[in-house]
Amino acid sequence: MAEWLLLRLPRAADLPAAWLRCDAHGFSTFGAEGGSLEEAAAHAAGRRVCLIVSAADVLQTVVELPIKGGARAQQIVAYAMEEQLAGDIEAQHFAVGRRNEQGRTPVAVVARSVMGDWLAQLGTVGVAPEAIRTDSGLLPRNPGHTVLLLEGDLLHAMPPGDDSQPVTLPADDIAAALHIIAGEADLSAMHLLLHVSAADWQRNSAQVEAMRPQLGSVKVQLLNSGLLAWLAPQAVAGQDINLLQGELVPRNSLRGNWQRWRLAAVLTLALLGLHVAAQGYALFQIRRAESSVDSSLQEVANRLGSAVAGNGSLRQRVQQRLAAQQSPGSTGLLDALQSLAGAVGAGPGTMLQALSYRDGTTDMKLRSVDAQSLERINQSLRGSGWNSELVSGSSVGSGYEGRITLRAGAAP
Numbered sequence: 001m002a003e004w005l006l007l008r009l010p011r012a013a014d015l016p017a018a019w020l021r022c023d024a025h026g027f028s029t030f031g032a033e034g035g036s037l038e039e040a041a042a043h044a045a046g047r048r049v050c051l052i053v054s055a056a057d058v059l060q061t062v063v064e065l066p067i068k069g070g071a072r073a074q075q076i077v078a079y080a081m082e083e084q085l086a087g088d089i090e091a092q093h094f095a096v097g098r099r100n101e102q103g104r105t106p107v108a109v110v111a112r113s114v115m116g117d118w119l120a121q122l123g124t125v126g127v128a129p130e131a132i133r134t135d136s137g138l139l140p141r142n143p144g145h146t147v148l149l150l151e152g153d154l155l156h157a158m159p160p161g162d163d164s165q166p167v168t169l170p171a172d173d174i175a176a177a178l179h180i181i182a183g184e185a186d187l188s189a190m191h192l193l194l195h196v197s198a199a200d201w202q203r204n205s206a207q208v209e210a211m212r213p214q215l216g217s218v219k220v221q222l223l224n225s226g227l228l229a230w231l232a233p234q235a236v237a238g239q240d241i242n243l244l245q246g247e248l249v250p251r252n253s254l255r256g257n258w259q260r261w262r263l264a265a266v267l268t269l270a271l272l273g274l275h276v277a278a279q280g281y282a283l284f285q286i287r288r289a290e291s292s293v294d295s296s297l298q299e300v301a302n303r304l305g306s307a308v309a310g311n312g313s314l315r316q317r318v319q320q321r322l323a324a325q326q327s328p329g330s331t332g333l334l335d336a337l338q339s340l341a342g343a344v345g346a347g348p349g350t351m352l353q354a355l356s357y358r359d360g361t362t363d364m365k366l367r368s369v370d371a372q373s374l375e376r377i378n379q380s381l382r383g384s385g386w387n388s389e390l391v392s393g394s395s396v397g398s399g400y401e402g403r404i405t406l407r408a409g410a411a412p
Contacts, residue, residue, distance in 0.1 A: 005050070019034075025233065058110045148194045155169050157181045192218045388406050
């Protein structure tokens with residue numbers, strides 16, 4: 001599976017870009033890097049690119065849309081939010097997420113000019129992102145804690161619950177921000193998981209510690225590996241809203257998907273071809289062997305002459321004779337052979353030397369290691385419901401030969 005390049009644009013012209021190379025699960029062995037966009041672009045070849053932008057530039061909310069909105073959801077949401085937005089809705093770009101259990105749909109709104117600026121910056125260095133996601137949208141959800149990210153002058157929050165929506169607020173007054181995040185809930189019921197860099201913690205620790213007595217609990221996690229490394233697993237999982245929707249969907253996305261899966265598809269087709277070829281060759285071998293057996297049987301038929309005279313192939317003529325000799329409701333030679341095949345297991349090393357069938361009676365000459373083996377076969381046939389009798393036997397060399405007569409019906 002293809003690796004990813006996670007990229008953050010600089011928030012000011014004098015600041016460097018940041019990027020992280022990671023695998024399909026979001027794990028990186030290189031660590032976060034920084035520099036110019038040209039340096040970042042050098043790592044884009046052969047990797048899927050995700051641009052992570054600041055939530056301060058994106059409005060994230062939820063709306064109620066028709067259940068069968070489908071592909072028209074992006075058009076419908078613009079009119080559903082018209083009264084909530086100041087300015088021309090035609091100047092805004094809308095991206096729609098997955099409907100939650102409450103029947104509401106997450107929506108991200110960003111100015112078209114801002115989206116155009118992001119894509120233009122990447123385009124100048126030849127990078128076409130597959131996804132654009134907000135940093136707050138990548139915060140992991142926790143069923144019992146509010147997850148916070150304190151970065152510079154912004155405080156991002158993901159309230160508890162699978163259907164929660166991220167909130168981004170100024171970090172200059174953390175107490176006021178926490179009251180907004182809590183809403184009508186009491187702060188004593190709020191349990192915080194705060195993720196922050198060492199530098200940002202040093203600047204803001206006093207504010208956080210001052211709020212600790214009012215909160216249910218506060219746990220602080222320093223981002224020693226960097227912000228991108230922490231966001232990477234959520235970014236590659238793709239659970240949040242991808243801003244590249246509608247007319248901004250990359251035209252080469254299908255081609256890129258094919259490029260990623262081409263090797264697997266070629267190998268699968270090759271294995272399928274080998275399997276079909278092997279099965280075809282095996283069928284050819286079986287048919288050739290069957291033809292050889294038919295030829296041998298025909299030679300035997302020619303030698304026997306009138307003994308097997310009749311119409312049709314030798315197999316058909318043998319079956320016709322067996323059927324003619326078998327009276328209605330009786331058990332025939334094929335049944336006797338089937339029972340014999342099962343009974344031979346009772347006498348290991350036993351071989352069938354001769355066999356004759358006449359008027360419902362099967363006479364077999366068998367050779368085994370000793371008399372006890374033949375007797376076990378005889379008893380096994382009796383146990384299968386046959387009238388079986390070991391009529392003769394004698395030692396021959398290192399083995400024992402005997403005759404078993406088999407008739408339908410239980411032994412007297």
